[in-house]
Amino acid sequence: KSRARLARKETSTTTLDDVAGIESAKRDITEIIDFLRAPEKYRAVGAEMPKGVLLVGPPGTGKTLLARAIAGEAEVPFFSISASEFIEMFVGVGAARVRDMFNQARKEAPALIFIDELDAVGRSRGTGLGGGHDEREQTLNQILTEMDGFEPHENILVLAATNRPDVLDSALLRPGRFDRTITLDRPHKDAREAILRVHVRKLPLADDVNLEDVAARTIGLSGAELKNLVNEAALTAARENRNQVDAHCFEVARDRIVLGQERDTQLSA
Ligand code: ATP
Numbered sequence: 001k002s003r004a005r006l007a008r009k010e011t012s013t014t015t016l017d018d019v020a021g022i023e024s025a026k027r028d029i030t031e032i033i034d035f036l037r038a039p040e041k042y043r044a045v046g047a048e049m050p051k052g053v054l055l056v057g058p059p060g061t062g063k064t065l066l067a068r069a070i071a072g073e074a075e076v077p078f079f080s081i082s083a084s085e086f087i088e089m090f091v092g093v094g095a096a097r098v099r100d101m102f103n104q105a106r107k108e109a110p111a112l113i114f115i116d117e118l119d120a121v122g123r124s125r126g127t128g129l130g131g132g133h134d135e136r137e138q139t140l141n142q143i144l145t146e147m148d149g150f151e152p153h154e155n156i157l158v159l160a161a162t163n164r165p166d167v168l169d170s171a172l173l174r175p176g177r178f179d180r181t182i183t184l185d186r187p188h189k190d191a192r193e194a195i196l197r198v199h200v201r202k203l204p205l206a207d208d209v210n211l212e213d214v215a216a217r218t219i220g221l222s223g224a225e226l227k228n229l230v231n232e233a234a235l236t237a238a239r240e241n242r243n244q245v246d247a248h249c250f251e252v253a254r255d256r257i258v259l260g261q262e263r264d265t266q267l268s269a
Helices: 023-037 039-044 063-074 093-107 134-149 189-200 211-216 223-239 247-268
Strands: 008-010 052-056 078-082 111-116 156-162 178-183
Touching (some): 078 093, 093 134, 189 211, 223 247
Parallel strands (some): 052 156
């Protein structure tokens, strides 16, 4: 069936080493991985693991990355959909995709399902102007049905990302659905340094680069923006025919990214 192809399935090679600056969430994450690896250990003592966990945080803070890392560490298949894709689709397509994805995951359990941008379909119902959001509502209802329809012993974990937990339909947050939350904040200084370290791993870095200093001067940047900064520094090295990425390259990159951001803020102010 053609529909089934629409749900993406991958074998994740991402690990927790690729995710930096998330110390506060480490314990919850470790427990989830442990559960996916050895669900019988939890069942033996009558412990019930959550079916659904909400990953909450601003754009670019690593929600998708973390979901992949959990699948990679647990060595379970990773199924993903982005809820925003459903908005423009024909009525019924979103719901069918959700159903297919859960069926596929069930067959391959233990498995991890990742729903990106949950708020795109998960906004509280009945608040749309004049209703008419049939597709959105059907997709949301299907997600709720699927969450209720599998038992804890089926060893499926559903992670869903959102940066707007405040607008979610309360039905999603009931016990047995997304009843746990992991919050990813914009990184503070030490976290930014740790994230920079992850992304310079594969670069020929010059000795004059002080990442602590770079971290101190990149207040407000997200993980995705820091990754971008490192790439911009590497591009600068190539552009200027340097054989190492040095402090000058980071200076140029910082100017581009930080000033670029300030310009964007001014434009939108
Ligand atoms: P969005 O809400 O925009 O979908 P997101 O929170 O899902 O964003 P990701 O897509 O996971 O963020 O982040 C984009 C990229 O930024 C990641 O693939 C990774 O390279 C980098 N990144 C983000 N956060 C981190 C982090 N904590 N550690 C290392 N890299 C990070």
